Amino acid sequence: MTTTDTLSPHTPGTDTTDDDGIMLRVRNLQTWFGHAGGILNRNANPVKAVNDVTFDLHKGDIFGLVGESGSGKTTLGRSVLGLAPVTGGEVWWRGQNLAELSERQFRPLRRQMGMVFQDPNASLNPAMTIVQGVGHPLRIHGICDDRKEIRRRVSDMLERCGLTPAARYMDSYPEDVSGGQKQRVVIARTLITEPELVVADEPVAALDMSVRAKVLELMLDLKEQLGLTYLYITHDLTSGRFVCDKLGIMYLGELVEWGDAKAIYDDPQHPYTDALLGAVPLPDPSRKGRDKNLPVGEIPDALNPPAGCQFHPRCPRAFEACGWEGSDLVDFLERRWTEVDADTFETELAATGPLTAVRTDRRSARFTAAENSRLLPMLEALRKDERHRIFTGVSDISTEGGDVVVRFVDGPAPALQPVEGRMVACHLHGVVTRT
Amino acid sequence: MNETVLRIRGLQVAYATPSGMLHAVDGVDLDVARGESVGLVGESGCGKSTMGKALMQLLPPGAEMAGSVQLNGQELVGIRPRELRRIRGEDMALVFQEPMTRLDPLMKVSDHFVEAIKAHRPRTKKAEARAMAREALMQMGIPPTRADNYPHEFSGGMRQRIMIALGIVMRPYMVIADEPTTALDVIVEAQILDLLDRLRRDEELGLILITHNLGIVAETCDRVAVMYAGRIVEVGPVEEVFTNPQHPYTQGLLRSVISVDTTELSSIEGSPPNLLNPPSGCRFAPRCDQVFDACRTVDPVLTPVSTATSAACLLHPGADAGADRRAAAAQQMATER
Numbered sequence: 206m207t208t209t210d211t212l213s214p215h216t217p218g219t220d221t222t223d224d225d226g227i228m229l230r231v232r233n234l235q236t237w238f239g240h241a242g243g244i245l246n247r248n249a250n251p252v253k254a255v256n257d258v259t260f261d262l263h264k265g266d267i268f269g270l271v272g273e274s275g276s277g278k279t280t281l282g283r284s285v286l287g288l289a290p291v292t293g294g295e296v297w298w299r300g301q302n303l304a305e306l307s308e309r310q311f312r313p314l315r316r317q318m319g320m321v322f323q324d325p326n327a328s329l330n331p332a333m334t335i336v337q338g339v340g341h342p343l344r345i346h347g348i349c350d351d352r353k354e355i356r357r358r359v360s361d362m363l364e365r366c367g368l369t370p371a372a373r374y375m376d377s378y379p380e381d382v383s384g385g386q387k388q389r390v391v392i393a394r395t396l397i398t399e400p401e402l403v404v405a406d407e408p409v410a411a412l413d414m415s416v417r418a419k420v421l422e423l424m425l426d427l428k429e430q431l432g433l434t435y436l437y438i439t440h441d442l443t444s445g446r447f448v449c450d451k452l453g454i455m456y457l458g459e460l461v462e463w464g465d466a467k468a469i470y471d472d473p474q475h476p477y478t479d480a481l482l483g484a485v486p487l488p489d490p491s492r493k494g495r496d497k498n499l500p501v502g503e504i505p506d507a508l509n510p511p512a513g514c515q516f517h518p519r520c521p522r523a524f525e526a527c528g529w530e531g532s533d534l535v536d537f538l539e540r541r542w543t544e545v546d547a548d549t550f551e552t553e554l555a556a557t558g559p560l561t562a563v564r565t566d567r568r569s570a571r572f573t574a575a576e577n578s579r580l581l582p583m584l585e586a587l588r589k590d591e592r593h594r595i596f597t598g599v600s601d602i603s604t605e606g607g608d609v610v611v612r613f614v615d616g617p618a619p620a621l622q623p624v625e626g627r628m629v630a631c632h633l634h635g636v637v638t639r640t
Numbered sequence: 641m642n643e644t645v646l647r648i649r650g651l652q653v654a655y656a657t658p659s660g661m662l663h664a665v666d667g668v669d670l671d672v673a674r675g676e677s678v679g680l681v682g683e684s685g686c687g688k689s690t691m692g693k694a695l696m697q698l699l700p701p702g703a704e705m706a707g708s709v710q711l712n713g714q715e716l717v718g719i720r721p722r723e724l725r726r727i728r729g730e731d732m733a734l735v736f737q738e739p740m741t742r743l744d745p746l747m748k749v750s751d752h753f754v755e756a757i758k759a760h761r762p763r764t765k766k767a768e769a770r771a772m773a774r775e776a777l778m779q780m781g782i783p784p785t786r787a788d789n790y791p792h793e794f795s796g797g798m799r800q801r802i803m804i805a806l807g808i809v810m811r812p813y814m815v816i817a818d819e820p821t822t823a824l825d826v827i828v829e830a831q832i833l834d835l836l837d838r839l840r841r842d843e844e845l846g847l848i849l850i851t852h853n854l855g856i857v858a859e860t861c862d863r864v865a866v867m868y869a870g871r872i873v874e875v876g877p878v879e880e881v882f883t884n885p886q887h888p889y890t891q892g893l894l895r896s897v898i899s900v901d902t903t904e905l906s907s908i909e910g911s912p913p914n915l916l917n918p919p920s921g922c923r924f925a926p927r928c929d930q931v932f933d934a935c936r937t938v939d940p941v942l943t944p945v946s947t948a949t950s951a952a953c954l955l956h957p958g959a960d961a962g963a964d965r966r967a968a969a970a971q972q973m974a975t976e977r
Contacts, residue, residue, distance in 0.1 A: 273825035383911070413684045414852055418896055418907040440825065443855075447902045470900065484830040486855030488897045490879045493859050503795045503828050539783035547775075550784060560785055 228298070228402060228434050229262035229285065235293035236277075236284045252507050254280040256458040257294070257639065259621065260628075262402075262451075267428065267435040269449035269466060271442055271481070273504050277458035282404045282438045286318055287311045316346045319395035323407035325387035329379040329394075336375040339363065339394040346398055358397060365430070366393040367423055385416035389423065396427065406438045421448060442485050446470045454478045457507060457515045464627020474629045476500075476523075477516045501540060512567055513616035514632065520594070526632045528616030529598025531565025537595050556580045572609040580609050645814050645846040646672040646695075650707035653687075653694045662915050664690040666870035667707070669942070674813065675844035677837075679857030679878070681893070682867035685912050691867070692818040692850045696734045697724055711814060730760055733807030735800075735817040742803055743791040749777075749802055750787040753809055760810055776805040780835055797828035801835065808839065814846045821856070833860050854897050858882055866890045869913055869923040872942060876949025886951040888928045922954065930955060 235258075237251040254277045262268050272278045283289035285296055287303060296303040303311065322328045329338055339362065340355040342348075349355055356375070363371040366389045379387055388408060395403060408424065409417040421444060427433060437449060445452060445466065452470075453463035454477065462475040473479040483497045500519035505511055511518050513528010518536060520527065538557060542550045557563070558574030565571070572580060581602065588596040601612040617638035621628040630639075653665040665687045672678050680688045693699050695709060697716065709716040711731055716724070728734065736742060743752065753773030757764050764772075774784045780801040782794075791799060800820065807815065817836070821829035837860050840847050849861060857864050858878055865875040866889065874887040885891045892908040910927040913919050919926055925935040932954070940959035942950040954960055 273827070415683050415893075415896055415908050415911075418898060418905040421898075422905050442826065443898045443900055443902070446900050447898065447905065480827055482900065484827045485900055486830070486833075486853060486859045487901070488854040488858045488882065488894065488899055489901075490858045490882050493878075497830055497834075499830055499834070500827060503797050504825070539785055540781075542785065543778050543781045543783055547778075554785070 226264050227261045228264040229436075230297035231258060231260050231262070231285065231294070232297070233294035234258045234281070234284060234291065234296060234304070236280050236289050237292045250508060253277075253458045253510070254289075254507070255284055258455075258458075258460050259294075260453055260460060260463050262434060262436060264401075264434055265428075265432065266450040267437050267448055268451040268453065269445045270436060270438045270453050270455060271440070271445055272455035273440060273481075275457070275504050275507060276455040278438045278440075278455050279406055280458075281455070282320075282406055282436055285436065286315075286320060286404055288320070313346075316342070316348070316398040317400050318402045318404065319398065319400040321388075321391055321395050321403060321405040321408045324411050325384060325391045326379070326411075328391050329387060331379055334376050334378055335359075335363070335382075335390055338379070339390060339397055342394060342398045348398060359393070362393040362397050363390070365427065366390075366396070367419075368393070383416075384412055385420060388412060388420050392420075392423065392427070396431065396433075399431070400433070402434050402436065404436045404438070407440070408437075409444070410439070410441065417444075424448075442481055454481065457504065457510050459515065459630065460621065460628075461516065461631070462627060462629045463621075468626055472625065474624045474627065474634065475516075475631045476520045476633070480519075480521070502536070512618075514619050514630070517616070522633060523594045523597070524632070525597045525614060526616050526636045527598065528618070529595055529613045530567050530616075531563075531570035531611070531613070533595050533598075534570040534611055535560050535563050535565060537593065553583060556583050568613050568615070570611045571605075572611075575609050577604055577607075577609050584609070584611065643674045644671045645674050645712055646670075646848070647710040648695075648708070649710075651691070651694065651709060652704075652706040653690050653699065654704045654706075655700075656702045656704075657916065659916050661704075663870055663918075664915060665694060666915075668867075668870075668872055670865055670872065670875070672814070672846040672848060674846055675840065676863065677840055677847035677849060677861045679861035679864040680848060680850045680867060681852065681854060681857055681864060683893075683912055684852070686867040687870040688850050688867050689818060692816055692848070695816050695848065696728070696732075696818075698734075726760065729756065729807075729812065730810045731812050732814040732816065733804075733812045735804055735807055735815060735820045737819045737822050743799060745791055748788050748790055749773075749782075749794075752802075752806055753777075756806055757809060772809055773805075776809040777802070779808070779839065780805040781831075797824055797832060800824065800832055804832075804836065804839070808843070808845075811843070813844065814848075815840075816848045816850075818850045819852070820849070822851075822853075829856075836860070854882075854894065855899060866893065869918060870915055871923070871952065873924065873953070874949065874951040875942065876946070880946060880949050886945045886949060886956065887924075887953045888930045888955075889924045890951075892927075892929070922952075934960065 234255055236255040237253050239252055258281060270278045280289050284291050291304040294304060336356060336359045339359045343355055360371040363374055368374045368389050409420050412420060449466040452466040453460050456477050462469060462478045469478060473482055480500045484499060498521055500521060502519050512530045517523045517527035518533050556576050556579035557572055562574035563570055563572050584602050587593055588599060598613045598616060599611055600614045603610055619630045619632050620637045620639040621630045622634060622637045624634045648668055648670040651665055651668040654661045654663045668691060682688050694705055699705060705717055750770055750773050754766060754769045757769040757772060774787055777787055778784055782798060782801055821832050839845060851857060861878050864878050864881050865872045868889050874881060874890045881890060885894055895906040896908060908927055913923055921936040921938055922940050925931050934954055938954060938960045940952045940954045942952045943956055943958040945951045945956050952959060
């Protein structure tokens, strides 16, 4: 279980890695892209690829960072290693804030942190033999220059990574070995500098089903033998339960739930986590047809993220406080019209007028081309149906200057709060506003 | 429900390679009934995608196809291109993995529909075609108000819905889907599979779902066919095959699935054989954990192991009677050609 210690508020500027077993302390980390704005995007918002992310990585743990494509999990992994620009927040490692280091200051630390990428084909230089490729970091970091010694170390590491006998692989080229073996070579190259932290970004996603289990097994064995700590980035929830000690669920650049992996799998507390876990297809026909309670829609555009809780437009349990806004009403009507019969659709479209004529902002939706006498009763009737979560956030429906205007209550962005031994950013557990 | 819409017999697909003919699909029999969904599974290189391409008649140049594929009694092997174009769309729909590469970025979504409908029914009025498009889109959960948008204005999941809507607009009765959700995230994948399932029930579509994901098969298919080295090694109802697999390969495959319930990792040793030179006897024998002497020489055939399931494994009596049967089938095929 997560100790209460981990969940206590941090004191910025302190690092106690060695005392409390926390190897990496990430605080309010931000990686925003493109807020300078070019000629083509004069008033562009920044893309908040990673926004206000806070978590602890304990020594010896496997921390699984899980999310859909575009959730920012890869950028977060790269930001931690200084491979993506950090625009705010702190990453504490051994009393040093990595986010403040220059590239030059960071370089000597790199040998203590390794990264394994998804595609082994793209991570290996095809012109280098395996012994050259795997031994390369030893030269780069000035750990070892002696050719014989390098060969000995590479041979040891290849054997550790299950490439036995190493002599068979040493002088061949990456193209000579299979995909699974290539990923073993990549892992060997990552571990040759004896790092303590390994960031593994989808290490098995590109591999065939039958090989995945073997590579995961290798990673687990190496963790035990070499005392590694992993940040394991994946979109695949199925391997997470077996592999991870801790889990962090990301959505649109933010951590929505993190803590003990078993607790999260057994009893997810954020509706998004619940939805992700429920959506995983199970190889068990007896659970066929179970109610998955799937969220509607897809992960929104990061350039224009939803207000309040970013998951609210899709959330099956969203309520008043979740951040409803004008554009949600347009989306609601569009979605509704895929479910009603053609006559109802035509009638309602005639009442609302074209949806392109609806002007929306954070707190309102204004129907500028509507037939008001039909739209007002239509909206009031929809409002009474409690299945339509959006109307929990509607404060007022009225006519203003000839337009029908729907107003919404304020919905603040939720902050992480302790719930059942883990951290959750959801207003269902009490409205806690992010500062 | 028992009416067979797709009947595959002795299907063979071979690719010409510099080192000789490679039989990627080597003698497959399979039936799909109206309204039934059949999952086709196996490791990469087992022949499942080649089989899908063959059923869709989308094999690359240089590939040869033999045997018989009948769609509602009509033979598709050796069919004339003009007739094939009619069948694709009107009788059979195809759903692929990458929806964006199949939609024309310069055409409105509605125009894709108008074009497809007019290709089959040239005298359809544009307004009528647009109404058909809107209905198909609504059925797949695309707002009718978005029909005149361009493909790039939709998300990945919505594009795949549009592709499926395009496939079903002429109301076919057979759908072949090759990894339709592989490029999508898990929630969107579940949404699309839900829609496909509803569509299949509402329209009584026959469905072949080609996937490497056994979870998807367990959740959406009635029957499953497990392929190995170009052949079906076990086929039967999903409930039976998943709970009581009879072929050692199926057993290994099910054990190696990593799911949220996994407590122990497992995998099948070795890798699939080179099909240019497949091993004699049972093709799975070199990797099989229950192998015995006869497996190295006798090539097993699919044999009933229960009322509804068949497996091609010598552990089951009758599977060794295959040598003659297979030779006879090959003989017959040769004379037909």
